[in-house]
Amino acid sequence: MPTTLPADPHVTPVPLDKAYRLINHGPTVLVSASHDGVDNVMAAAWACALDFQPPKLTVVLDKATCTRALVEASGRFVVQVPTVAQLALTHAVGNLSRHTDADKLAHCQVALWHADGLPLVAGCAAWLACRLIAEPHNQQAYDLFIGEVEQAWADSRVFRDGRWRFEDADPRWRSLHHVAGGHFYAIGEALAVDQPPPLG
Amino acid sequence: MPTTLPADPHVTPVPLDKAYRLINHGPTVLVSASHDGVDNVMAAAWACALDFQPPKLTVVLDKATCTRALVEASGRFVVQVPTVAQLALTHAVGNLSRHTDADKLAHCQVALWHADGLPLVAGCAAWLACRLIAEPHNQQAYDLFIGEVEQAWADSRVFRDGRWRFEDADPRWRSLHHVAGGHFYAIGEALAVDQPPPLG
Numbered sequence: 001m002p003t004t005l006p007a008d009p010h011v012t013p014v015p016l017d018k019a020y021r022l023i024n025h026g027p028t029v030l031v032s033a034s035h036d037g038v039d040n041v042m043a044a045a046w047a048c049a050l051d052f053q054p055p056k057l058t059v060v061l062d063k064a065t066c067t068r069a070l071v072e073a074s075g076r077f078v079v080q081v082p083t084v085a086q087l088a089l090t091h092a093v094g095n096l097s098r099h100t101d102a103d104k105l106a107h108c109q110v111a112l113w114h115a116d117g118l119p120l121v122a123g124c125a126a127w128l129a130c131r132l133i134a135e136p137h138n139q140q141a142y143d144l145f146i147g148e149v150e151q152a153w154a155d156s157r158v159f160r161d162g163r164w165r166f167e168d169a170d171p172r173w174r175s176l177h178h179v180a181g182g183h184f185y186a187i188g189e190a191l192a193v194d195q196p197p198p199l200g
Numbered sequence: 201m202p203t204t205l206p207a208d209p210h211v212t213p214v215p216l217d218k219a220y221r222l223i224n225h226g227p228t229v230l231v232s233a234s235h236d237g238v239d240n241v242m243a244a245a246w247a248c249a250l251d252f253q254p255p256k257l258t259v260v261l262d263k264a265t266c267t268r269a270l271v272e273a274s275g276r277f278v279v280q281v282p283t284v285a286q287l288a289l290t291h292a293v294g295n296l297s298r299h300t301d302a303d304k305l306a307h308c309q310v311a312l313w314h315a316d317g318l319p320l321v322a323g324c325a326a327w328l329a330c331r332l333i334a335e336p337h338n339q340q341a342y343d344l345f346i347g348e349v350e351q352a353w354a355d356s357r358v359f360r361d362g363r364w365r366f367e368d369a370d371p372r373w374r375s376l377h378h379v380a381g382g383h384f385y386a387i388g389e390a391l392a393v394d395q396p397p398p399l400g
Contacts, residue, residue: 024245025377025385026226045224048248050260050342058258058344060250084391091393138338142250142346144258164379177225177377177387179364185225187377188388191284193291 018162019055019152022126027175033070033077039119042067043094045178055149066098080124085172126154218362219255219352222326227375233270233277239319242267243294245378255349266298275332280324285372326354
């Protein structure tokens with residue numbers, strides 16, 4: 001783990017073969033990137049796992065976003081999983097553009113750590129540090145970006161031993177799932193197939 | 201709506217400009233396709249919205265799946281949103297292959313409707329009928345398929361007037377969010393940004 005991460009005992013490396021599990025349940029994520037001294041963070045509901053090992057993911061980055069330009073220039077980005085406690089922050093970074101407000105991150109109350117030159121949003125439940133796999137046709141035609149996950153971390157209060165613990169953690173750690181406008185759902189109860197719910 | 205859909209008053213067309221909302225919150229989906237008289241259904245956690253209008257989506261289809269071959273041969277497929285009541289079915293179609301069990305659908309207790317030649321899984325919360333946008337490089341290198349949504353429907357008991365109503369519906373209508381193995385989460389409580397949860 002890069003020594004530039006904070007000495008927070010809750011932030012724990014996630015083995016790369018388990019990294020897909022951080023986003024497998026479809027949370028809305030924050031995408032951050034940095035280039036030439038400029039950091040930015042946006043929200044993205046359209047992010048998805050793509051492969052197990054090496055872990056890859058897709059994320060849709062609109063041409064209007066400042067973060068996209070930082071991803072294209074630096075070839076690196078972070079996908080992180082925000083929590084119910086970060087609902088207002090998540091909505092704010094998804095609706096305010098750095099193109100119109102250079103102090104966007106301060107106004108959205110985003111605190112960043114830096115790890116190996118990448119900006120990570122403090123307070124999230126998990127972080128996936130990605131290297132862009134350049135696919136110019138996808139990027140231009142579909143705004144679709146592919147990343148290979150090179151490092152991953154999670155907060156051990158909600159993800160431990162390779163799995164989410166939403167059912168045991170404070171409900172403010174639950175992931176956010178955007179539907180439209182300012183409307184989200186939190187992730188809910190755990191279900192296991194050997195214990196199907198009653199149908200009656 | 202094709203006349204081959206059942207005369208179920210709950211199955212309601214969804215306007216195409218709202219179709220993205222059916223999967224925006226990241227549910228695990230079922231993918232179905234049909235070719236030359238063969239129907240199949242698989243589960244996919246790696247499906248994601250890609251565009252608003254016309255609505256597009258991505259889905260990852262492994263080369264080992266029978267459904268992928270049907271998608272490639274027919275150029276069409278359906279992405280549908282299964283429910284908590286379909287937990288066992290969802291797990292079963294994700295773990296049993298038609299390559300080894302020609303009666304997979306019967307053994308997984310899948311009931312199909314057919315609309316305009318496409319197989320739709322009865323009992324789901326929503327259906328998105330897609331036309332494959334052929335992208336051979338993505339399909340070969342990443343198992344990544346892009347579809348344009350041509351028609352969409354939802355069950356009005358859980359999706360009405362362009363939005364999900366999980367908070368008002370029977371909890372068995374909630375969407376499934378797969379993490380790993382037989383472990384899922386159901387979608388949970390509704391959150392609106394103008395009503396953030398207490399932080400204290």
